[in-house]
Amino acid sequence: MSEKVSQLGDRAVSAIQNNVGQALGLIYGLGMLTWTAFNQMNSNYWSYFLTEICGLEPTVMGTVKAVTGVGEWFFVIIAAIIIERVWLKHGQYRSWLLVAPPATFVCLLMTFVDPVFLDMGAKTAWMIFFQIVGGFFSSFFMIAATSIVPVISRTEADRTLLSQRKAQGNMLVKVLFAAISLPAILAINGLVYRVPAGENAQNAGPAGFTVLALVFGIIMIVMFVVMYKRIDGMDPTQKICEERAAAKKRGEKVPPLAAGEKVGLGEMLKYWLTNLPAVIGLFAEIIRFVAQMTIQSMAMYVFTYAFGDVAMAAVMLTACNVTGLVATFVSEPVARKVGIRATYLVGIGVSFAFSVVCLFVGASSMMAFIVCICGIYFGMNFMNGTMMGMQSNAIAYGEWRDGKTAKAFIMSTFQWCPKIANAVAGLLTGFGLAAIGFVSGMEASPELAQGMVNIICLIPAVCFGVAFAAFFFGYRLTPKKMERIAVDLAAREAEKGADGK
Incomplete structure (x- = not known):
């Protein structure tokens, strides 16, 4: 890298140094x-x-x-x-x-x-x-x-x-x-x-x-x-x-921007759909939100019918948020050390592991259940902490590969995640409750408790398992690759600046 950087001059060297304090x-x-x-x-x-x-x-x-x-x-x-x-x-x-x-x-x-x-x-x-x-x-x-x-x-x-x-x-x-x-x-x-x-x-x-x-x-x-x-x-x-x-304010006629400066709708779709890391990242984020919304929507049911203490639902969600906050601080030095991709995968893996553990021990005691759900939140906030960096790397990759990208359009697709996940989680939990024979007001039983714990843990476990495989094989933007992309983009910027003089 250093040899290539030295060939680019001061402008390119500046371009690949950290720009955000x-x-x-x-x-x-x-x-x-x-x-x-x-x-x-x-x-x-x-x-x-x-x-x-x-x-x-x-x-x-x-x-x-x-x-x-x-x-x-x-x-x-x-x-x-x-x-x-x-x-x-x-x-x-x-x-x-x-x-x-x-x-x-x-x-x-x-x-x-x-x-x-x-x-x-x-x-x-x-x-x-x-x-x-x-x-x-x-x-x-x-x-x-x-x-x-x-x-x-x-x-x-x-x-x-x-x-x-x-x-x-x-x-x-x-x-x-x-x-x-x-x-x-x-x-x-x-x-x-x-x-x-x-x-x-x-x-x-x-x-x-x-x-x-x-x-x-x-x-x-x-x-x-x-x-x-x-x-x-x-x-x-x-x-x-x-x-x-300023030219318009002076009354001057301003020509339209050159066609190359803007991205048409067809190009937006092309740059998004052919950018595998961006599509895989979107899929993984939808998975994260499906898991999170399943837990949030099922918490009241579990604490009402499985544990008979509805007030503890608020305690658990508060504990989850505090755990998530801690995870965002822990994941920062990890991401700096091993990179965004590896940190995101660690988050998926931790959430998957606690989901599986919860399937087996979650119904045994309220404290075991709360600890497992907090563990899931810890992993999800490893993902959350690197999510925007993961998206931005995918955009840089697309720009490096195609010479052009649709940043706003690709970033907007990640705004769909909670909306899509809300609908999916609603369907899964609704059909899940019907499948275990739940009727509002029914008497609690060990079978009902285990059924509800299965829903709140099995759906996230399957989601995280699929997400881990998809992200591991589909999102290959390692720190080394991103370093090379940064150098190449810096070289292009330097050449563009030299041509403009």
Whole structure:
């Protein structure tokens, strides 16, 4: 490598040195953390808000969530195409970090407002409209924020740092959100409606939910503005976009960008579908989310019918989140030592091992079950901690192989993972419960307990086994290969710069 680097000159040497410092990694992690906090309002409280505050029937609430889920999935694709084709003033990716968060904030805040002046049909339409539009705008800055990783990073170490900070921020905020959100809602409602916290203060009105969403949303906007300012000059399209915007402002005629600068829809699909590491990475992430959502959706059943202590479900999920947070910090030095691919495989292997152990000992005691599920979460967050670096390596590989890539479109496909996994996990757990003869309210029995433990462990075990084989054979981007790719891309950049002079 050193011999080849020496032939490239100072420009290429700079291109393959680390480009992301701890300060940028921290700002990036905090920005993504604040979005997770704002989005946790939707994940944790929106269903409850729709039925208990807005008065929608449970079936209507279910319909609203189904319609908005399909709508958001569709608009993720549209947002990715727009990012690839429409370059705004401050860069193809960077611009959206400034424009999209305020629009997202306004729309999603409206989903935590009770429009009492509307009838139930109009309320339903209100919620569907603002949720889908808010999800649409959030797709812009989330795709841009993840697409900027392969843009501003030059080495696997850069991608590891950004990926770990995102994962650490996400896990940290989930732990903190679980601790402070409900007490904050109860306290705000207690002040506004003068209802004691112990007397269902959460149902007194929308104020607690609205104010908390308002606070999290404002913090999110501020942090994305900070991130936008911090990556000034790091989006390679920024200069050309700002020059074109300035020319338009002066009244000059600005010709369209050269065809080679943008990627058409056909090319996007081609670059994605022929990029085996990207497709395998997407498959592995869907598997991870299927396992995670199976555990989350089955936890209440297991603790109600197998262990007879439903309150321990919340304890287990909190323990899992804390374990996951620890895993993101442990996986960082591991990834730096052995590389992203090996670390991701370790995560799959650990999760698979604990899933199998849980099949045999999970029903024997509540503590054994909790330890096994925490072990699964530990492995999954090894995967989570390297996930974005894994995706970015796949994009760098595609650019190295083809000379061109569709970063935003490929990154957007990873936004599908939780949506696809939610549907798959729902089907698997539903049919699984039917297969073991479960009926709501039935008496607990050892056979029922083992059946439920089988569902919550067998589905993840099969998923992780398949994912390990697919990732081991299909994702071959080792640190050595990524080092060679970085050198070759640096050489191309140096040659391009020399030709432009």
